[in-house]
Amino acid sequence: MALWEQRTEIPLAFAALAFLASYALRVLDPELPQPVLDLCLAVTLSGWAVFICDYAVRWHLSGQGLRFARTHGLDTVVLFLPLLRPLRVVKLYEALQRRNGRPRLALYARVMAYSGMTTLLLGFTGALAVYQQERDAPGTTMHTFGDAVWWTCTTLSTVGYGDVVPVTPMGRVIAVGVMTIGLALLGAVTGTFASWLLQVFSLEDEEPPGH
Structure with missing residues (x-):
């Protein structure tokens, strides 16, 4: 599971940024052309789907069953609360800090x-x-x-x-x-x-x- 998390950190961070950007556009400018709003909605839902897939894969790789939801409480909450998904960007920052094995x-x-x-x-x-x-x-x-x-x-x-x-x-x-x-x-x-x-x-x- 550690290898999966290492390989998906950057893609998930970009998915979080795309989720935030598309959500912000829909909220801040609802007068945008309908095709643009539909595209933003599609990006938002796609970002959610990416997080669901990542959660499901890590659940399977952990072999913990229902205990995974309890031991990964923040990830479980983030899955259902869109407000917290941009926190993935913080995890990317942490990964960059540890590029050489130790925090900078x-x-x-x-x-x-x-x-x-x-x-x-x-x-x-x-x-x-x-x-x-x-x-x-x-x-x-x-x-x-x-x-x-x-x-x-x-x-x-x-x-x-x-x-x-x-x-x-x-x-x-x-x-x-x-x-x-x-x-x-x-x-x-x-x-x-x-x-x-x-x-x-x-x-x-x-x-x-x-x-």
């Missing part, structure tokens, strides 16, 4: 880099998803994609001004997911930064006087 960045730097990339990807896809649900809803406060981006930024940062809020049931479901991810990412970044500071101060305290 230190642990703390990798955590910061992965958290930053994850925040950007999920922030953009979250804004797309909530904008698609909210833009035509009665009483909506998200009249433009810029409003959705502003809402996503305030939600991921746990600020939550409340000037732009989702009003549809599905929009609020997406909001719960964005809030949960925002808290998790904020905790990861602040915890890593605090750990790095403690390590730096500890090394300084251990240095002999006069050095």
